[in-house]
Amino acid sequence: MALRFAIITCSDTRSIEEDTAGMRLEELIGANGWEVARHVIVKDERAQIAAAIVDAADELKADIVLTCGGSGLSLRDVTPETTLEVCDREVPGLGEAMRAYSLTKTGRAMLSRATAGQRGRTLVVNLPGSKKAAEENFEAVYEQFEHAVHMMAGEGHK
Secondary structure (H helix, E strand, C coil), X not given: CCCEEEEEEECCCCCHHHCHHHHHHHHHHHHCCCEEEEEEEECCCHHHHHHHHHHHHHHCCCCEEEEECCCCCCCCCCHHHHHHHHCCEECHHXXXXXXXXXXXXXXXXXXXXXXXXXXXXXXXXXXXXXXXXXXXXXXXXHHHHHHHHHHHCCCCCC
16 A cells, blocks of 8 residues: 655754654655655644644645654643644554553653544654654554554455
8 A cells, every 4th residue: 555644843943954853754654665745844833733734634635644853841842732633533542652662762752742643534643853763653653554544544444
């Protein structure tokens, strides 16, 4: 199944050239035979994050939106709250799985507030902003993406 992804990096300081986590996600997505339809940087501002998620889901029709960054404890980290505001429902198991997997690597994983949600037929998943952590969290959940997209399309279990 050829999935379409959008990557939204939430950062006040990174440019697209400095977005090592986003670039690594592009590589991982490509390695699975999937497509990155868009990769953008937005500021850690609720309105910008929300607009980017809504546009990727509603206009671009991405199957999966991966946010990158903004899920920690900094006062500017607002990605999880914004994700839930624009999604129809939460998919808590993905955040739980990412934290559980990451805890096998570092105790700091328990400080992640990453979540996931469903907006229509689009799955939105929050990943950390560091390259290493984004890769680890992707590893924890990517095998469920195709099944999730089938389910959101009403295709049932395969």
